[in-house]
Amino acid sequence: MQRFVFAAFSLILLYKLYSSLLISQVGMNPLVYQETDPTYWMFMVLGIPGHMNGTIAIIFDVLLLSSCLASCIFSRQHITAIVFFCCYFIYFVLFNMTAGHHYANVAILVISFAFIFRDDLFGFSIQFCRFAFLFIMCSAAIWKIARGNLFYPPQLEMIMLSHNIGTLVAGDKTIKYQLVKWFILHRNWTHVIWITMIAMEFSFITGFFTRKMDKLLILVYLLFVIGGYLLAGIFAVENLLFLFLLYPSFNFIARQHILPTNKIAPISNSL
Amino acid sequence: MLLIDFFKAVKKKSAVLFWSFLAITFFQLACTFLKIEVTPFILYGMYSEKIPEQTEFAIAEVEVNDSSLHSPELSDWQADILSTGYENYNNMLQNNRTDIVKTRVEKRYHFLTSSFLYPFLKTRIYNNEADLDNFSKWYHDRFSQFAKIDVRTIRIYSTPVKFDRSVFTFSKQPRKLIATF
Numbered sequence: 041m042q043r044f045v046f047a048a049f050s051l052i053l054l055y056k057l058y059s060s061l062l063i064s065q066v067g068m069n070p071l072v073y074q075e076t077d078p079t080y081w082m083f084m085v086l087g088i089p090g091h092m093n094g095t096i097a098i099i100f101d102v103l104l105l106s107s108c109l110a111s112c113i114f115s116r117q118h119i120t121a122i123v124f125f126c127c128y129f130i131y132f133v134l135f136n137m138t139a140g141h142h143y144a145n146v147a148i149l150v151i152s153f154a155f156i157f158r159d160d161l162f163g164f165s166i167q168f169c170r171f172a173f174l175f176i177m178c179s180a181a182i183w184k185i186a187r188g189n190l191f192y193p194p195q196l197e198m199i200m201l202s203h204n205i206g207t208l209v210a211g212d213k214t215i216k217y218q219l220v221k222w223f224i225l226h227r228n229w230t231h232v233i234w235i236t237m238i239a240m241e242f243s244f245i246t247g248f249f250t251r252k253m254d255k256l257l258i259l260v261y262l263l264f265v266i267g268g269y270l271l272a273g274i275f276a277v278e279n280l281l282f283l284f285l286l287y288p289s290f291n292f293i294a295r296q297h298i299l300p301t302n303k304i305a306p307i308s309n310s311l
Numbered sequence: 312m313l314l315i316d317f318f319k320a321v322k323k324k325s326a327v328l329f330w331s332f333l334a335i336t337f338f339q340l341a342c343t344f345l346k347i348e349v350t351p352f353i354l355y356g357m358y359s360e361k362i363p364e365q366t367e368f369a370i371a372e373v374e375v376n377d378s379s380l381h382s383p384e385l386s387d388w389q390a391d392i393l394s395t396g397y398e399n400y401n402n403m404l405q406n407n408r409t410d411i412v413k414t415r416v417e418k419r420y421h422f423l424t425s426s427f428l429y430p431f432l433k434t435r436i437y438n439n440e441a442d443l444d445n446f447s448k449w450y451h452d453r454f455s456q457f458a459k460i461d462v463r464t465i466r467i468y469s470t471p472v473k474f475d476r477s478v479f480t481f482s483k484q485p486r487k488l489i490a491t492f
Contacts, residue, residue: 058423059386060456066392070445071399071438074412076420079350081436108443136317138393139388141435161328164321171314172339176355179343183356201474204366209472209481223480248314275387296413 046112048281049148069192073140083133086253103127121155139204147281170285181241193227196234203273240264254286325420366474374466389457400446438492447492
């Protein structure tokens with residue numbers, strides 16, 4: 041399990057290395073995007089962004105990458121996973137200070153938390169992360185419903201217009217252009233899609249009651265991601281890793297007769 | 312219920328783990344109800360605010376060394392860094408060269424601004440004018456690095472666009488130069 045998950049983390053970090061997106065490569069933006077988040081303020085009070093340059097930044101990136109690769113290669117220990125979790129938390133805050141998306145890509149942060157616990161507690165920590173993922177999806181739906189967005193027809197249309205305005209003005213007649221144009225011209229159908237997407241997010245509440253629906257939730261999540269990409273251009277590759285929390289960790293392991301499908305039982309980290 | 316069974320099983324296994332998980336759950340729920348973000352306790356309210364219906368939009372165009380830069384030359388993450396960085400810079404310029412977070416905090420959070428800690432905090436947690444000046448060099452460097460070209464000048468234009476839904480047409484207005492780096 042650890043080998044598989046950290047291999048995926050490594051691929052994402054290597055892509056970031058290739059795209060010059062590690063801290064030593066991107067450097068700290070002088071105009072940080074700190075918002076009103078006390079954690080980001082604490083980093084600034086401690087002067088961490090100011091010190092994260094030159095040799096210190098290179099050492100940090102090497103530690104981040106090597107702890108990830110070591111957790112993948114030497115998967116029967118979790119010391120490197122603890123180091124990785126700490127480094128990734130710092131990277132998450134510093135990168136978002138520069139890039140300005142505090143909550144868009146959280147999968148590595150959430151999933152790596154499960155691996156900091158010793159072997160006999162891993163079964164619980166991975167299930168706790170699964171609940172965290174379910175909460176992310178459900179709360180996203182509840183936010184929209186609570187703010188009266190469910191029955192607000194222009195919402196998805198405005199999201200589509202603002203995200204695709206360049207494509208629409210260029211009028212390139214691509215499939216995406218045709219699709220977006222059709223939805224903008226058919227407001228009722230756009231509203232149906234909007235309600236469906238909120239319902240898809242809310243359906244993750246079933247995961248708090250049973251794991252039997254996890255296979256269906258995988259399909260729902262994939263459809264949700266595809267819909268978000270086609271209609272609004274939202275595509276957070278990293279968040280696809282959340283699927284590890286639904287299928288491979290539970291149903292796949294259950295099929296190996298280690299974990300009863302719908303019972304609480306510890307899972308070994310080294311599986 | 313699976314969640315309750317889970318907590319019962321954790322309590323049986325380890326009291327420390329049980330209280331840790333409970334504390335994390337409590338903080339996440341508290342932050343959500345109070346609408347405050349304290350990373351890693353994040354709010355997931357993306358796109359939940361009602362977007363007013365509008366017919367006027369703006370397209371940002373970037374010219375590097377006097378020729379247009381096409382976004383496919385950059386990855387999504389790189390394009391995000393450059394566009395968010397610029398928006399943050401522009402917001403501060405529009406706000407009389409003052410960090411918009413500072414303006415917001417001083418308007419809304421009197422309990423914080425009246426505390427004895429605030430004079431110290433405000434020297435540390437906000438972007439200042441010197442940061443604004445340093446931004447140009449950092450922006451040049453990132454553009455050169457991401458687009459893999461030697462960047463001499465960067466010009467950012469905004470083109471207003473009017474949308475007429477009845478005939479599905481977009482009419483472009485003359486573009487305006489909004490920043491030069």
